[in-house]
Amino acid sequence: MKHFINLKDIPAKDLRKIIDDAKKRKRKRKSFNTLDVDKDNPLKGKLLIQMFEKASSRTRLSFYLAIKQLGGGTINIKANELHLGKGGESLADTAKILSTYGDGFMLRTDSDKKIEEFSKALTIPIINGLSPSSHPTQVLSDIFTVEEIKKKSISKLNICWIGDSNNVLNSLIAASIKFSFKLSIGCPKKYKPKKFVLEWIKKYKGNINFYHDAKKAARNADVIFSDKVISLNDKVNKTIKIKNFKNFQINTKLIGFAKKDVTFLHCLPRGSEVSDEVFLGKNSKVWIQALNRVHVQKSILMYCFGKLR
Numbered sequence: 489m490k491h492f493i494n495l496k497d498i499p500a501k502d503l504r505k506i507i508d509d510a511k512k513r514k515r516k517r518k519s520f521n522t523l524d525v526d527k528d529n530p531l532k533g534k535l536l537i538q539m540f541e542k543a544s545s546r547t548r549l550s551f552y553l554a555i556k557q558l559g560g561g562t563i564n565i566k567a568n569e570l571h572l573g574k575g576g577e578s579l580a581d582t583a584k585i586l587s588t589y590g591d592g593f594m595l596r597t598d599s600d601k602k603i604e605e606f607s608k609a610l611t612i613p614i615i616n617g618l619s620p621s622s623h624p625t626q627v628l629s630d631i632f633t634v635e636e637i638k639k640k641s642i643s644k645l646n647i648c649w650i651g652d653s654n655n656v657l658n659s660l661i662a663a664s665i666k667f668s669f670k671l672s673i674g675c676p677k678k679y680k681p682k683k684f685v686l687e688w689i690k691k692y693k694g695n696i697n698f699y700h701d702a703k704k705a706a707r708n709a710d711v712i713f714s715d716k717v718i719s720l721n722d723k724v725n726k727t728i729k730i731k732n733f734k735n736f737q738i739n740t741k742l743i744g745f746a747k748k749d750v751t752f753l754h755c756l757p758r759g760s761e762v763s764d765e766v767f768l769g770k771n772s773k774v775w776i777q778a779l780n781r782v783h784v785q786k787s788i789l790m791y792c793f794g795k796l797r
């Protein structure tokens with residue numbers, strides 16, 4: 489049994505195995521309908537329990553499709569409808585029940601501590617479907633998307649992030665270390681990642697550079713990533729933060745500093761960090777990016793269920 493909590497804690501060879509499996513599975517489904525099950529039906533009879541303590545469109549739907557296409561099923565449970573944390577039911581008791589009824593647990597939460605506690609108490613795998621410190625399923629899928637579009641190993645590309653130092657960036661930083669790619673980060677000085685993230689970069693000698701000028705970060709980029717300046721449940725003065733990012737908007741002028749065939753990626757939902765022109769323009773591959781969540785999460789499930797060799 490393997491958990492999928494944070495890219496930084498998963499061996500690079502396992503991450504590569506997941507991507508390779510996703511490539512094969514995606515190729516084999518070319519003429520399949522949405523709910524057709526993969527020929528090998530590898531997770532037949534398995535139940536993935538999902539719990540979202542925060543909003544989600546893509547993660548929810550893509551995990552639904554992922555487990556269905558592997559032959560299993562899913563159920564969504566809501567924290568406010570459970571006894572968890574109230575009525576005499578501890579997290580450990582809930583974990584025991586989830587492990588009794590289900591085969592895997594996908595959790596989106598505002599608490600990294602909760603994921604850690606569940607990971608210790610469950611006897612089934614847990615998948616982090618977004619936490620304050622990371623969004624690993626999104627970023628692994630994005631690595632897949634980059635290699636699919638660019639037809640090259642990501643280690644040969646200049647990857648750029650322009651935006652807030654949030655959970656998605658933390659996972660991209662972990663990916664940069666695991667997959668050895670160059671990462672240029674553009675953000676205002678006071679919005680650099682937290683100390684523990686800067687420490688990983690130092691410890692693993694990541695090829696990661698910070699720029700407080702978006703144009704410098706974008707220079708020569710093969711791929712530009714971004715995400716909302718205000719994340720879900722971000723407890724900041726929104727007006728001030730958005731104002732502080734005003735010179736970091738990804739617009740036609742800014743992508744002019746990148747390579748001509750630069751790819752723009754964004755996990756969605758979006759805000760003022762990207763212009764409509766770029767988001768809906770020819771360099772943007774955001775819809776393929778969203779669709780690939782299904783393919784990569786299938787292979788993440790395979791990994792967690794011990795089915796990847």
Ligand code: CP
Pocket residue numbers: 543544545546547548618626755756757
């Ligand atoms: N990108 C992403 O995780 O989207 P949702 O919040 O809709 O799941």
Ligand code: NVA
Pocket residue numbers: 618623654655656715716718719720721755756757
């Ligand atoms: N950084 C964003 C990602 C949403 C998918 C958030 O945490 O809200």
